[in-house]
Amino acid sequence: MATHESRRLFARAKRVIPGGVNSPVRAFGSVGGVPRFIDRGKGCRIWDVDGNEYIDYVGSWGPLILGHANPRILKTLRATMARGTSFGAPTELEIELAEEIRRAMPGLEKVRMVSSGTEATMSAIRLARGVTGRARILKFEGCYHGHSDGLLVGAGSGVATLGIPGSPGVPAAMTELTVQAPYNDLAAVADAFAHWGDELACVIVEPIAGNMGFVAPKPGFLAGLRELCDRHGALLIFDEVMTGFRVHPGSAQALYGVDPDLTCLGKVVGGGMPAAAYGGKKKYMARVAPEGDVYQAGTLSGNPLAMAAGLETLRRLAEPGSYEQLGARSEQLVHGLLEVASECGVELCADRAGGMWGIYFHPGPVTNFCEAKKANEARFRRFFAAMLDEGVYLAPSPFEAGFVSLAHRKADVEQTLAAARKAMKRAARVR
Ligand code: HOZ
Numbered sequence: 001m002a003t004h005e006s007r008r009l010f011a012r013a014k015r016v017i018p019g020g021v022n023s024p025v026r027a028f029g030s031v032g033g034v035p036r037f038i039d040r041g042k043g044c045r046i047w048d049v050d051g052n053e054y055i056d057y058v059g060s061w062g063p064l065i066l067g068h069a070n071p072r073i074l075k076t077l078r079a080t081m082a083r084g085t086s087f088g089a090p091t092e093l094e095i096e097l098a099e100e101i102r103r104a105m106p107g108l109e110k111v112r113m114v115s116s117g118t119e120a121t122m123s124a125i126r127l128a129r130g131v132t133g134r135a136r137i138l139k140f141e142g143c144y145h146g147h148s149d150g151l152l153v154g155a156g157s158g159v160a161t162l163g164i165p166g167s168p169g170v171p172a173a174m175t176e177l178t179v180q181a182p183y184n185d186l187a188a189v190a191d192a193f194a195h196w197g198d199e200l201a202c203v204i205v206e207p208i209a210g211n212m213g214f215v216a217p218k219p220g221f222l223a224g225l226r227e228l229c230d231r232h233g234a235l236l237i238f239d240e241v242m243t244g245f246r247v248h249p250g251s252a253q254a255l256y257g258v259d260p261d262l263t264c265l266g267k268v269v270g271g272g273m274p275a276a277a278y279g280g281k282k283k284y285m286a287r288v289a290p291e292g293d294v295y296q297a298g299t300l301s302g303n304p305l306a307m308a309a310g311l312e313t314l315r316r317l318a319e320p321g322s323y324e325q326l327g328a329r330s331e332q333l334v335h336g337l338l339e340v341a342s343e344c345g346v347e348l349c350a351d352r353a354g355g356m357w358g359i360y361f362h363p364g365p366v367t368n369f370c371e372a373k374k375a376n377e378a379r380f381r382r383f384f385a386a387m388l389d390e391g392v393y394l395a396p397s398p399f400e401a402g403f404v405s406l407a408h409r410k411a412d413v414e415q416t417l418a419a420a421r422k423a424m425k426r427a428a429r430v431r
Pocket of ligand 1: 023024060157400
């Protein structure tokens with residue numbers, strides 16, 4: 001496969017951009033090889049600058065649930081753009097998107113738009129601290145909630161991919177306020193509450209962990225968190241940046257029937273443009289400035305292009321059959337990959353929900369970060385590289401979930417599985 005143009009651009013990028021990329025995991029550091037510079041996308045496919053075609057399971061890391069260059073999104077963007085790109089003043093589109101979110105997720109009685117998932121989680125935590133007057137927070141090992149200081153502890157995603165515990169530049173005083181527990185371990189959370197009880201402002205959790213691969217919550221885990229938070233006067237925050245509108249029409253909170261106090265959204269709600277949001281119960285959201293005293297602001301918050309793309313995406317998703325289709329595709333993929341692995345004598349476990357999925361080269365089950373880290377990384381690297389050669393673009397890290405979109409057809413997944421059959425044979429040679 002020709003990669004000289006990507007190579008050339010990567011070398012050029014490294015001269016002006018740290019590591020040649022604008023987000024660490026894109027550099028292919030843990031999987032090796034040259035990161036593909038993308039020229040264009042259409043539906044479930046992308047083409048790199050060397051003209052190679054790939055079936056894409058990254059989907060811009062989740063936002064592109066309708067696929068690349070979706071005609072409805074492009075049409076609404078063109079129409080919105082013609083009226084101006086940003087005003088720093090309110091527009092009707094912001095209300096429409098907030099209303100659409102509340103319709104689908106009634107727990108978000110009020111919603112504040114921001115521009116990235118990092119901003120959403122950071123702001124929700126500030127709000128939880130403001131509401132409770134407490135400073136400590138509890139997060140789970142391997143969960144990733146963006147790159148704000150207090151959350152870069154035991155984080156998944158790029159931090160796990162780089163294999164680093166945290167980051168220089170984060171003062172110890174910030175992370176001292178972050179208590180950690182293993183994912184899916186209610187007893188550890190109960191212990192943390194026993195120890196820190198009236199100091200914990202909130203528990204923040206990815207209701208399905210997607211930044212250490214794909215880890216589903218055990219039955220009762222999320223409900224148990226709800227109960228512990230209620231008992232100790234802490235707020236429960238669901239970070240649904242990844243799962244929001246991805247795993248169920250009402251997101252993971254509807255899928256598991258657990259009602260958090262605050263929810264963070266991102267990715268899908270921006271429809272491929274930079275938008276994110278946090279919201280929740282009115283009594284808490286009333287504390288957000290200017291209605292309340294907890295400050296948070298942003299020049300491009302509620303940007304009209306991002307609102308228009310998000311709104312059109314949510315409207316398309318609300319049409320009948322969307323989630324059945326996403327579920328059928330991820331099921332076809334995961335089931336097929338397990339079959340291929342078993343044919344090749346490779347230990348693999350896999351799981352999915354809606355349009356989100358993940359695999360581990362591990363006999364399974366994987367229920368937390370410690371287990372996720374035991375998966376065979378060398379085998380993943382081999383599989384990743386072989387899939388790329390076969391024209392399938394997976395996330396370049398074993399610690400990221402995969403995504404299917406409404407543009408992935410049955411035949412695309414069949415083609416992927418044919419590629420996987422060859423790639424798995426190559427992965428099988430790695431011990
Ligand atoms: N943290 C993102 C995935 N969980 C990666 C973002 C990116 O590199 O674009």
